[in-house]
Amino acid sequence: xxxxxxxxxxxxxxxxxxxxxxxxxxxxxxxxxxxxxxxxxxxxxxxxxxxxxxxxxxxxxxxxxxxxxxxxxxxxxxxxxxxxxxxxxxxxxxxxxxxxxxxxxxxxxxxxxxxxxxxxxxxxxxxxxxxxxxxxxxxxxxxxxxxxxxxxxxxxxxxxxxxxxxxxxxxxxxxxxxxxxxxxxxxxxxxxxxxxxxxxxxxxxxxxxxxxxxxxxxxxxxxxxxxxxxxxxxxxxxxxxxxxxxxxxxxxxxxxxxxxxxxxxxxxxxxxxxxxxxxxxxxxxxxxxxxxxxxxxxxxxxxxxxxxxxxxxxxxxxxxxxxxxxxxxxxxxxxxxxxxxxxxxxxxxxxxxxxxxxxxxxxxxxxx
Numbered sequence: 001x002x003x004x005x006x007x008x009x010x011x012x013x014x015x016x017x018x019x020x021x022x023x024x025x026x027x028x029x030x031x032x033x034x035x036x037x038x039x040x041x042x043x044x045x046x047x048x049x050x051x052x053x054x055x056x057x058x059x060x061x062x063x064x065x066x067x068x069x070x071x072x073x074x075x076x077x078x079x080x081x082x083x084x085x086x087x088x089x090x091x092x093x094x095x096x097x098x099x100x101x102x103x104x105x106x107x108x109x110x111x112x113x114x115x116x117x118x119x120x121x122x123x124x125x126x127x128x129x130x131x132x133x134x135x136x137x138x139x140x141x142x143x144x145x146x147x148x149x150x151x152x153x154x155x156x157x158x159x160x161x162x163x164x165x166x167x168x169x170x171x172x173x174x175x176x177x178x179x180x181x182x183x184x185x186x187x188x189x190x191x192x193x194x195x196x197x198x199x200x201x202x203x204x205x206x207x208x209x210x211x212x213x214x215x216x217x218x219x220x221x222x223x224x225x226x227x228x229x230x231x232x233x234x235x236x237x238x239x240x241x242x243x244x245x246x247x248x249x250x251x252x253x254x255x256x257x258x259x260x261x262x263x264x265x266x267x268x269x270x271x272x273x274x275x276x277x278x279x280x281x282x283x284x285x286x287x288x289x290x291x292x293x294x295x296x297x298x299x300x301x302x303x304x305x306x307x308x309x310x311x312x313x314x315x316x317x318x319x320x321x322x323x324x325x326x327x328x329x330x331x332x333x334x335x336x337x338x339x340x341x342x343x344x345x346x347x348x349x350x351x352x353x354x355x356x357x358x359x360x361x362x363x364x365x366x367x368x
């Protein structure tokens with residue numbers, strides 16, 4: 001039997017079809033207010049095609065052809081999610097796009113005093129929900145692809161850095177082995193620095209792997225005075241750089257010593273690398289209200305322009321000295337965050353900068 005379509009089943013379909021340009025205009029105005037510097041075509045992206053899919057779905061439902069209204073193919077919603085990720089939109093804005101379509105249809109219908117049936121609104125909402133799910137999945141997949149590419153790049157750069165250090169160590173050792181240079185001369189210093197660099201890179205990689213994989217910090221009570229003094233004494237300084245230690249007496253911290261040492265070592269090496277000749281670096285620690293504060297203050301001359309947050313991204317360096325791969329600060333931040341703490345930077349224009357660590361005091365009872 002041929003199904004007779006009731007007028008009430010097609011009110012919303014007919015309305016959207018007639019006022020499609022008005023609805024898209026509402027969407028565009030809202031997007032322009034959020035992103036005034038973007039082109040209209042980039043702002044709307046696949047939204048017009050999605051509205052057309054809504055029209056087609058409502059038409060199928062009204063004619064009785066669609067037995068499961070609201071289920072759509074991935075073409076429009078999925079491609080919209082992928083493109084929004086490439087355009088640099090965040091996930092909340094992607095979800096907002098679909099809510100914007102629904103709001104634009106509703107507000108425009110109210111303006112023209114249309115009264116769609118509850119069933120049509122149900123179909124519209126189910127269609128919007130399915131579109132969001134498909135778009136979010138494609139957005140997330142694109143994010144995962146970016147992360148895989150970035151990890152591959154990180155590993156390649158890390159392997160290159162380790163290979164360079166190994167080559168330096170082998171070259172220096174071969175000269176010593178052949179007796180062409182003294183075992184306690186400058187060549188030996190080259191070997192020592194290369195081996196130290198390899199050890200640091202390996203330790204950093206282990207610390208980063210623990211943090212990325214969510215391995216919890218293995219806490220124990222650590223005396224900060226001896227720990228920081230040992231780090232300062234072991235710091236390989238050059239160019240007349242001095243390291244000063246200012247630690248509150250008897251200061252204890254409940255922390256994973258391996259992760260804490262990894263973080264502080266990276267901050268110290270970063271300070272040594274960028275501090276100017278014949279200047280000093282200060283390591284200080286104190287109790288601040290309900291937290292432990294640790295600071296590494298250098299004399300790098302102050303930070304250049306750009307976002308301070310960029311310092312914590314792998315392979316980003318804010319100095320003309322390009323030694324190293326720039327992994328240390330990101331690793332240090334993850335190590336501190338594993339303790340529930342924070343790592344921040346304070347710029348001292350024309351002087352240097354201060355990397356500050358705040359780790360909340362624990363309520364755990366001190367081991368006897």
